[in-house]
Amino acid sequence: MRNSLPLTTLSKPIKVMLLGSGELGKEISIEAQRLGAETIAVDRYDFAPAMHVSSKRYIVDMMNKEAIKALAYRERPDVIIPEVEAISFEALEELEDEGFEVIPNSDAVRIAMNRIELRNVASVQLNLPTTRYFVAENEEEAIEGCEKVGYPCIIKPEMSSSGHGHFKIKEGSKEEIRKGYTYAIGHARGKSKRVIVEEFVELETELTVLVYRYESESGGISTETCEPVEHWRYGKYHYIESWQPSVKDKNILASAKSIAIKVANRLGGKGIFGVELFLTKDGRVLFSEVAPRPHDTGMVTMVTQDFNEFAIHVRAALGLPVPKVDIISPGASLAIYSSLENSWSSVIEGVYSALSIPGVGLRIFGKPFSYKDRRMALLLARGKNTEEALEKVRKASSFLKIKQ
Ligand SMILES: Nc1ncnc2c1ncn2[C@@H]1O[C@H](COP(=O)(O)OP(=O)(O)O)[C@@H](O)[C@H]1O
Ligand SMILES: [Mg+2]
Structure with missing residues (x-):
């Protein structure tokens, strides 16, 4: 079945091709659709989250250069938005050389996916503090x-x-x-x-600074940052909770922002960048890595900012202005992971109780398949401060269980 396409659009019909169709891609697709764009969701498996809300979908091996290029030739998108790291960057480079627009640009994608290249840029070229x-x-x-x-x-x-x-x-x-x-x-x-x-440093906390670059009226590029997002992983490698705004010392947050701006400006192009930083117990602010796209910990901006990270990314990608973004409320997010081994079409129990807590929202990504430690859903809440918001999502999560 083919979805219907938007017929009132920006000054011309716009096609957005998403390479990667996870939960971040789903929100990017929704934001692009809100501006009247046609969205094409691509991933390596069917029924991926962004496919549920996009105009079209394709299932290909994303590391296969020819497969990615073939889709671009077939669809001729106005912008190509990578949503995951595991993409053939050679395809992006060649497409860019042929005039396709890659967000933020193929070189940024190549550098950010490679820890050694990225260290070279951050530590050697930009002289930023790292581990x-x-x-x-x-x-x-x-x-x-x-x-x-x-x-x-x-x-x-x-x-x-x-x-x-x-x-x-x-x-x-x-x-x-x-x-x-x-x-x-x-x-x-x-x-x-x-x-x-x-x-291996002892962490006081972790920060994500969302920096965005957009076309300014003068035709140049403006760079802005959102207020830092703080997050905690409880010793795991994936994030569990994130909250915004951070209440850490102003000087620490200012130096985190200044590092993040340098990284985003070095990588260049248009769009949002999730810059990950460590605040160590001995007070150091260290650059860790960067995603040249919306960041998972930044999903909290869906309740905390007047424009969330996905709306910012889409607007910037389409050449639209993104003047200063404001925090509208303190808030928190909590990611729900599966503990099931290989389970098709699982269900989430306890939703009624979780949503009985005032102000708590839930995003179910709709992934077809779960496995241990796969992120399946997200709880969101606002509060009078981040502590209260965190309490709400923690309480809500105690009711939720992913079952077969
Ligand atoms: N050098 C380090 N010292 C302390 N914790 C670290 C270090 N490197 C990574 N971590 C922890 O592991 C998490 C994931 O590491 P990261 O380098 O961001 O990998 P990935 O690319 O898989 O996200 C970090 O957010 C942090 O919690
Ligand atoms: Mg990371």
């Missing part, structure tokens, strides 16, 4: 790297996302480091044998 790190290509170099950065440390593959292939080294026996190196390259995206060894 101590060392690049290793084999077991012996990994041992040398761990000795240099100190213990505890963490070995990560050159390319991966969602914490895949991360291995924490506690004491530093050679055996442990060899195991860590093998684990990291075994869980890498692609065939690279390179890893990054990072000093």
